[in-house]
Amino acid sequence: MLKNRINLELDEIKRNNLYRSFKNFYDPNYEHNFKINKNMGKNFSSNDYLCLSSNVEILNTIKDALKYGSGSTGSRLTSGNINHEKLEKTISEFKDTDSSLVYSSGYATNLGVISALCSKKDLILSDSLNHASIIDGCRLSNAEKIIYPHRDVEFIKKILEDDKFLKENQFGNIFIITDGVFSMDGDIAPIDELFKLCNDFNCTLIIDDAHGTGVLGKKGKGSLEHFKIKANENVIQIGTLSKANGLVGGYVAGYSELIDYLINKSRSFIYSTSLPPYVIAGAIKSFELIKNGDYVSKLQKNVSITNKIFSDLKNINFDDKHKTPIYPLVFGKNTMDMSNYLYNAGYQCIGIRYPTVAKGSERIRVSITSCHEKEDVVSLKDEISIYLEN
Ligand SMILES: Cc1ncc(COP(=O)(O)O)c(C=O)c1O
Known part of the structure; x- marks a missing residue:
């Protein structure tokens, strides 16, 4: 039965010329x-923007770190907390935040952060071209969602100024969620205007800077540096180690209580084995190279x-x-x-x-x-x- 349905759907995908296969x-x-x-x-076609996936210094660092084992052996809250806090300190310094938290991928970060923070009665405003992992994080949360037209700040502003709509719905917290750099279009979100709106209306801006980190700003710190904005408590930065850093993994950077909350509430962080220590060592080295090279x-x-x-x-x-x-x-x-x-x-x-x-x-x-x-x-x-x- 299931096999029949699978075959029918695969045939339809092929008929529509949408069949995906490996190259x-x-x-x-x-x-x-x-x-x-x-x-x-x-x-x-690669996201290895700084060519760090073949960087000899990183490869040697990884080789040295193999002495800690091939796997981390558990979640961070059990046996899997090895050199991870050192990487989190490095990320916080790089992103100019109090604290940060490493996940097993960028995908897991969006899923875990958005679903933990955005609750019933909250409102999410999400860009129509946001990455699938943001969409899935929003779906997993119990919050109300409004998808706004791509980069349309006026659209968001109208919602935030609509007292009647906001009162009728009695929203708790309001989140604006956007890619920093859009993954399929390469354009940049209007972070300066969104940041201002969040400060004016007391909302939280979540930026997924997967394609902004290592790319934007003189020091490669990402969209906030590009717009010369200093992170405050109305902004949360998400990132991945899989693109400009040339490795694998994801992270969120923000204020200490936020990170503390996620350690206690974010399911894709709590219930998943942490990254292997050699990846963490490589990631620390990659930030060092981005900073100094x-x-x-x-x-x-x-x-x-x-x-x-x-x-x-x-x-x-x-x-x-x-x-x-x-x-x-x-x-x-x-x-x-x-x-x-x-x-x-x-x-x-x-x-x-x-x-x-x-x-x-x-x-x-x-x-x-x-x-x-x-x-x-x-x-x-x-x-x-x-x-x-x-
Ligand atoms: C904007 C964006 N966010 C998140 C991800 C997921 O990151 P990762 O590949 O580390 O899971 C990607 C890439 O795949 C992405 O393009």
Whole structure:
């Protein structure tokens, strides 16, 4: 019975051209590239923005930390609290907050933080293009939800100023939740305006800076640094170790009582084995490198270079205001064909379809890293142009 239903649904997915399958990212030169601390020049699909996943210093740190074992052996509240507090101190310093808490992934962080904080009678205002993990965290909470049009501050303001609506519903706490940098569009949330609204109306702003950390701000601290905002008690920052840090894991940063509350209430934190100590050691090293190295400025330079190179592409225009390494090349229904063409030509440029993005806005999501060379981006642009001309 179940197998029948599974087969029927799979057939339907295939009929609608929405079937997902793996692409092999194995590169015979990978080990060589690892040794020379360089990423694969034709990989434009990774979130390894600072190329730290192949960083020799991090790899050596991880090797040294293997002496603590291959796994953490338990949840943080049982046997799994090893070097984790040291990482949390590092994250708090990096994010300029009192405290922070590490989860097993960014996904688990959004699920665990949002569902623990947003209760019945609370109101969540969530951006329509927020990441799936935020959506799932909101679904798991018992709060009321309003999905606001992408980056629409006026829409939120109208709700917050609507005394009648707020009185009628007698909401407890109000949360505005947004990606800092939107994962499929590469645009930046209006954090300055949202932060002001939260201070004016006494709401809490939750920023998922998965794609902002290591990317935005001179020191790579993320969206708050980009907008020159100092975190206060109306803002909670979420992050992941899986993108610019090149590892795996997630975290939340904020004031001490918030973190204390999550340690006691956040189910994806409490009931899950903590990250292995070697990952934690690698993560501490990655923050040290981001703080002291020139990885962030290299990435930002590559973003400016790419803006110019892509300006040659027909109908696709990223001006100097484009500040992130995520480039949505929206080709609509031709996207998967284009993605396969690029793959066969040796480029890894994954096509993104519904339901990840809206129907009609299918795209190649190109991501640039600090170790791409200008020639890599030019050759990708040339290959895309050839496809478009044929
Ligand atoms: C905006 C955003 N939040 C959260 C996540 C989940 O992070 P992780 O991959 O660490 O689970 C991702 C990426 O997958 C993301 O793009």
